[in-house]
Amino acid sequence: MSTTLMVIIVLIILAGLYVLSTYNKLITLKNRVKEAWSDIEVQMKRRYDLIPNLVETVKGYASHEKNTLDAVIKARNAAMQSTGSIADKAQAENVLSGTLKSLFALSENYPNLKANENFLELQRELTDTENKIQASRRFYNSNVLAINTKLELFPSNIIGNSFGFTKQNFFKLDDSEQEAKKPVKVSF
Secondary structure, three states: OHHHHHHHHHHHHHHHHHHHHHHHHHHHHHHHHHHHHHHHHHHHHHHHHHHHHHHHHHHOOOOOOOHHHHHHOOOHHHHHOOOOHHHHHHHHHHHHHHHHHHHHHHHOOOOOHEEEEHHHHHHHHHHHHHHHHHHHHHHHHHHHHHHHHHOOOOHHHHHHHOOOOOOOOOOOOOOOOOHHHEEEEEOO
16 A cells, blocks of 8 residues: 555544544534523523512512513513524513512512512522523523634534534623613602
8 A cells, every 4th residue: 555545544534533523522512502501491490480479479568569560470471482582582581580670679669578588588589590590691602602613613614514503692681681780760
């Protein structure tokens, strides 16, 4: 066997190993993105389950705040039913977060509610869940960054495109959600 033929065979084997390695890395990254999204969904489900209990607790103390309570339930239902893109889901989740802030702001005007043990526990659990959702979003977005970067770098972009891998969307706030970060004004 000639040296040239040996070199060609070694190069073909190395190229094949590189393609295999890159493909496996892309599969790993794709699965990490799925896992991270699943973490977000678990925390959102927990939040969805806590909200009705919180609303019922508030109803007992602030029955004339029907509009705020209805807005929270409406936002919860919209978020639960959102099946569109990641951006659509993020939009619905951020609206829900904004309505929850309004609900918590109500407690400032009702000392008995603010002192209610059940309300305080639900508020603590919901705050904890919100923090876990934020951590899950960061985990998801870091995995999206990793796969998107791999799909943009040469030569892994050629391999990724050849096998049908696509860039993923970040779970992010847009300008309208930045308004939700401002303090809620409650007036009577």
